[in-house]
Amino acid sequence: MEPGLIWILGGLLLLIAELGLPGIFLLWVGLAAIGTGMVVLAVLPPFPAVVAIFLGLLTAGIALALRLKARRPAVRVNTPDAGLVGRHGMLLPMEGPELRVRIGDSDWPARLPADVKVPEAPLRVRVEGVAGTVLVVRPIA
Template identity: 35%
Template sequence: MAEFADLVGSFGPWGWFIAGLLLLVAELVLPGVFLMWVGIAALILGVFSLILWPYPFWGWQLQAVLFAVFSVVSILVGRKLLSRRETASDQPFLNQRTASLVGRSAVLREPITDGRGRIHIDDTSWIVEGPDLPAGTHVKIVSADGRNLRVEAFQN
């Protein structure tokens, strides 16, 4: 433990700035938005270290505790800021094509027998499930589960 205290002491207050900048650079290399907040906590602690370094109570133990506290606070603040920025997508079903079909109507290409039939929407033929209905019946898609579409007879 004495070696760690000597290492921290050798860098002086600039050690926190170095650690903060290294964490910010690591954020550029690694995916995610986590190291940035920890790096910001290290930079904040660097500012405190510049002011408090000469005082005897400013040991590595207090700095480690404050670093943990500042990290947690900056992560919580960062999550709050990023959650505010999320906007509603103009294409909420972009990667959920079957979910985007719910509510649409179509004509049965093949009759539904034994609970399964086929419709054609846009450029794709879909297997559908529902009550037995003859080909040519107008149906409405009422739900989607994975690639399964559930339909019922369209009521005007």
């Protein structure tokens, strides 16, 4: 079998394996292998050159991925304030010592700013901030 086709087939297998595994490392290895296979099909360089081509393409792919990752702002996932500030909810009637707010299908412990008296529930509120897991809410006028 042609060496270039073996490189391309190996790269395709790595890309398929990437679909089932977490992360994106195999993507760059697979793309480097496919690129190496295309060069080998076109030129048929000696083996040390083939290894250098593969390593060069792999290094370029990883450098590109790191550069793209550095440009992207960090996304905070699974933090209490991720997407909650600015949302509207309903202040629930007090059933214990703390206020609770329903946002979507979740209930959150809440507190009001110091300048706001505890209103009668139910009342629409807007989330102004998050302190730990406690939402700081203000009634909507």
